[in-house]
Amino acid sequence: MSIFLQTILTIWHRELIRYVRDRTRILTTFIQPLMFLAIFGVGLQSAFATQNSGFDFVQFMFPGIIAMNVMGVAFFSTVSTVWDREFGFLKEILVAPVPRSAIALGKTLGATSIASIQALILLALAPFLHLKIFFFQLPALLGVMLLLAFAISGLGLLISSRMRTTESFGLLMQVLVFPMFFLSGAFFPLTSVPSWMSVLAHINPLTYGVDGMRQILLRPTLDAAVLSRIELYTLSTDVLFLVGFSVGMVSLAVWAFDKKS
Amino acid sequence: MSMIEVKNLSKRFGDLEAVKGIFFEVAQGEIFGFLGPNGAGKSTSISMLATILSPTSGDAFVNGQSVLHNRNGVRASIGLVFQDPSLDDRLTAMENLRFHAQLYGVPKSEFKKRAQEVLELVDLSDRAQDLIRTFSGGMKRRLEIARGLIHYPRVLFLDEPTIGLDPQTRSHLWEYILRLKREKGMTIFMTTHYMNEAEYCDRIAIIDQGTIVALDTPAALKKRLGGDVVRMQSLNKEALVAELKRRYGTEVHVDGESVLIEVENGESFLPKLFQDLQTTIRSIELRKPTLDDVFLALTGRAIRAEEASSKDQFRQHARMRGLR
Ligand SMILES: Nc1ncnc2c1ncn2[C@@H]1O[C@H](COP(=O)(O)OP(=O)(O)OP(=O)(O)O)[C@@H](O)[C@H]1O
Ligand SMILES: [Mg+2]
Numbered sequence: 362m363s364i365f366l367q368t369i370l371t372i373w374h375r376e377l378i379r380y381v382r383d384r385t386r387i388l389t390t391f392i393q394p395l396m397f398l399a400i401f402g403v404g405l406q407s408a409f410a411t412q413n414s415g416f417d418f419v420q421f422m423f424p425g426i427i428a429m430n431v432m433g434v435a436f437f438s439t440v441s442t443v444w445d446r447e448f449g450f451l452k453e454i455l456v457a458p459v460p461r462s463a464i465a466l467g468k469t470l471g472a473t474s475i476a477s478i479q480a481l482i483l484l485a486l487a488p489f490l491h492l493k494i495f496f497f498q499l500p501a502l503l504g505v506m507l508l509l510a511f512a513i514s515g516l517g518l519l520i521s522s523r524m525r526t527t528e529s530f531g532l533l534m535q536v537l538v539f540p541m542f543f544l545s546g547a548f549f550p551l552t553s554v555p556s557w558m559s560v561l562a563h564i565n566p567l568t569y570g571v572d573g574m575r576q577i578l579l580r581p582t583l584d585a586a587v588l589s590r591i592e593l594y595t596l597s598t599d600v601l602f603l604v605g606f607s608v609g610m611v612s613l614a615v616w617a618f619d620k621k622s
Numbered sequence: 623m624s625m626i627e628v629k630n631l632s633k634r635f636g637d638l639e640a641v642k643g644i645f646f647e648v649a650q651g652e653i654f655g656f657l658g659p660n661g662a663g664k665s666t667s668i669s670m671l672a673t674i675l676s677p678t679s680g681d682a683f684v685n686g687q688s689v690l691h692n693r694n695g696v697r698a699s700i701g702l703v704f705q706d707p708s709l710d711d712r713l714t715a716m717e718n719l720r721f722h723a724q725l726y727g728v729p730k731s732e733f734k735k736r737a738q739e740v741l742e743l744v745d746l747s748d749r750a751q752d753l754i755r756t757f758s759g760g761m762k763r764r765l766e767i768a769r770g771l772i773h774y775p776r777v778l779f780l781d782e783p784t785i786g787l788d789p790q791t792r793s794h795l796w797e798y799i800l801r802l803k804r805e806k807g808m809t810i811f812m813t814t815h816y817m818n819e820a821e822y823c824d825r826i827a828i829i830d831q832g833t834i835v836a837l838d839t840p841a842a843l844k845k846r847l848g849g850d851v852v853r854m855q856s857l858n859k860e861a862l863v864a865e866l867k868r869r870y871g872t873e874v875h876v877d878g879e880s881v882l883i884e885v886e887n888g889e890s891f892l893p894k895l896f897q898d899l900q901t902t903i904r905s906i907e908l909r910k911p912t913l914d915d916v917f918l919a920l921t922g923r924a925i926r927a928e929e930a931s932s933k934d935q936f937r938q939h940a941r942m943r944g945l946r
Contacts, residue, residue: 371724379712449708455727458698
């Protein structure tokens, strides 16, 4: 095997071992989406019960919650490189005679895998929400999940290459992660929001992930007419944006990692 | 052949010039030591040689490869034990070793054998499957040393390798380092601020405030201070001074109640002195110059042992907490 592939595999493997061992982390990342679903989903459901929107609010939120979870896990899995820096392990990695780009790719792919595994587990909730899921939907779903995870991992790694300490994690949460969560269309349709919000939402990669997953997940359950009222783009536009964003982010992250030798 | 060649290497951090244009060479199979107080620039120098920091100016060659122009060539030739902890404490000892071996291209078929070999060496074979979080500070240190060796590097960099180790492990480790040099012809570059450890080195560079103030074998460095010192006490100080002057024609110093003379070779001088001496003496002490004395003579300051040891304690403490 070439050094390049071996390096990617080695780094990827470590990320997965660390993930599997960290029970608390696994548990927290499941609790958050469930809480969102239970509190917002059910709460908003009853608040809007009078208007007949033609869809169930919990069902509406479910794809968005999964996309959010993918983003959260992917982001923090790569931003955690800052921890490696703080605890010295990054030095051990950076002094190895391997291409930096392979290290960066290994990290990104590790985060992508972890985020996708979590999302697949969350999908198992679908039947409890009376959502129909068919096997033929899975490849498309997985595709969007992987793309979203890959794009966000790239973003996380890029940010981590500029960060020196973990102290700014809180700030990152406030100014980047929460706005991205809330302006992604996961909690409310973006079809009739003010234009400033619409602009922000449209540069947010999570928006495209949410939109794509929603279309795939809700199509068998919802009326086509109802679905067309809440979708933003066609699925292919969503995918195209995510591909573009991933390529951009991951290249930048690899470059930033490479340069910092 | 020179395994390490350093040419006018310097490093500046903002206003601080941590390393100020140093030159030296290390031969293949040599144990070379960097001795100096805290903040002297030892770790900064190692980091530049190991391609972790890029020099502000100058160049260095490790195994013939430039640290400026062929980083991967240098990286493939070296093993490195950092001053600060660098294990992944969520992995087991074996997983840490495997991660390292894979990045350094150790063949899969070889890995098991080598892992066993290095683990045995640092006496951790029975802990191979345990998570690093459950290790003590000294055990982590030993594993880092094992990891630095598993890919059979041509040059081994050890940045204060014995920090946090108990005396027994310390001497065990030294035995092994000397064996590596003997059997594998490995070149070893280490830093320390322990004088007694510097004695193991073939040559030592004494570094202070980013400059090499002396570079020689431990014996030659000590010789620069002149010979051994014999310190005597007598009830009749004046008679003793007079007799020593008359008999040996040397300079005699008086330090409080003590009378001191300097001789070439203390061990062979003492029996002779006992035979010759007419004046009665109460006590006698032979003192051989130490590297402490050398450092003091060269820089006008002692390497402050208490400061070093409190920093060690802090580091060891940090290691033991695992800092995670
Ligand atoms: N990244 C950095 N940024 C700024 N200054 C630094 C940096 N690294 C080291 N220094 C400074 O460079 C000088 C040399 O530090 P270095 O770590 O090389 O010392 P050392 O000889 O290894 O000391 P010790 O025995 O404490 O390990 C110190 O004054 C230190 O403060
Ligand atoms: Mg140091």
